Amino acid sequence: MAGHGRNIRVAVVTGASAGVGRATARLLARRGIAIALLARGRVGLDAAAEEVRAAGSRPLPIEVDMADYDQVVAAGRRIEAELGPTDLWINDAFSSVFAPFQETRPEEFRRAMEVTYLGYVHGTRVALSYMTSRNRGTIVQVGSALAYRGIPLQAAYCGAKHAIVGFTESLRCELLHEGSQVQVTMVHLPAVNTPQFDWLLSRLPRHAEPVPPIYEPEVAARAIVGAADRPRRREYWVGASTVLTILANRVVPGLLDRYLARTGYKSQQTARPADHDRPNNLWHPLDGPGGHDYGARGEFTGRSHSHSPQAWLSRHRLVAAAGLAATAAGVTAWRRH
Template identity: 50%
Template structure:
């Protein structure tokens, strides 16, 4: 029987790529999003892959609406096996230039949206004692950066949610699994439709990956039963760097973090953003950085096969040790 997968924010960026990834693997997918046109286009892609699709128009900031969506999914597609909490909102702005309403909206979507999805999924998975919930995080769940305090705060909060829920499930001896995927910078439409209080167009900093890299990692995490999956060597670099020398990272970001997120190209006067309402148009998965986005991650390849890598490292170390011992004895 096909897996039943829920993807919030499933019509663009990482969400759209994740829907495609699961559909190609034969899963039936429920797509939760706010723009009906993009929902219809995404449903057509799932059906073209030979899978069933269910479209639900919903704002994940509305907990009651998410709960109603979960009920409908189970009635029409069947018991949910995997729930991917992907929807988010962001704003490029200094902390003091944001209004309280803007800050709260980012938090309501990016944090409480995942809380609502997790609660709706657990309500159904716990009695069955099976299922997986994927929290979609970011490098910024560990290391905040300038101009994105609302988004970084939401992702940090998700880290606390993960750390709290997992021992509760273990205490219950539950087989329900909750995991979090920490993503790097990605080539998605967010840079063209996130609200911005900066004059130049925002851009990604550092190495950037295609959303398909994230989608493959999310599907992997949904089945690997690990607490976290870090994607991209830049994610590992940022998290470990902050753990080792957080104050030095502060100084580095003070010098580079603001200008580094500015493209130098002025924002269009008629630019629309999706903070409170969706931007019309089928933006699909990719953003405007196809010319420099990487389609693979060698770090993720090693991550998928870490047991074999560890065995190979151990075998190599043992062989080197034996060679050294033999040469010592001969000498």
């Protein structure tokens, strides 16, 4: 791996049984990195582990609820004992609720925050317990455009992602104060085609869907691995929609409030009526015993982008700058002639 990433031998991916975590584990495995796969569902974990083996790398699947700190501590010990020193820890696990805030029960909101926000806190704490003493290592926090701009029907998720930003910024300042060589970066994602829309708890009248434009999880995985390669950057924004959302919220947040109030309900639901009797994964994994493997992608592949030019340019800013400089020089030379 280029730059800082060439030293990575052991990586940890939380939420590795499906979605973005699953795609990220596959990509890391192709680089020969041993990977600890952390998630709640056994079926998805076993399938992810098989993909890592098929790519020629070594998996360590561990069933763990990231909301339970003691379970995360135990997982960290196993990783260090069985795979070796942890070089890279990627926090990606989450759960949430699709519903208006006032229709989300207090215990559901708390659970979503414990998995999505405190899960990152627990993972970061365990990673640092090993990395700090060695004075090396990288932590990647998988964020979202919704970490900077809340939208209706996802108050729990937006609140958790906002909290992760504040927590990570505080931690980064402390590491800089200590002169630590441990690096922490964030990767903020757009709407991604993952199985979350089939297994999150939903009280919406119609089946939930991501707000277009939608990207395949492999786009997110490439950005996450790219961030691990170059972790000294504070954060990465993936997809033009993420860039526009974050920047627009800085300039005209009130206008976005009104726009999302008008469009945010319809844009997050398909025309298909919701099945309110289907099970969800808020409290228990759906890919546990008797479940099935959900994989990385959800049901919106026909509408999803497999590439993001903006994400590539974000990871290769020097190349892009050189290209722009060369183009400008060429135009200047042409005008002179």
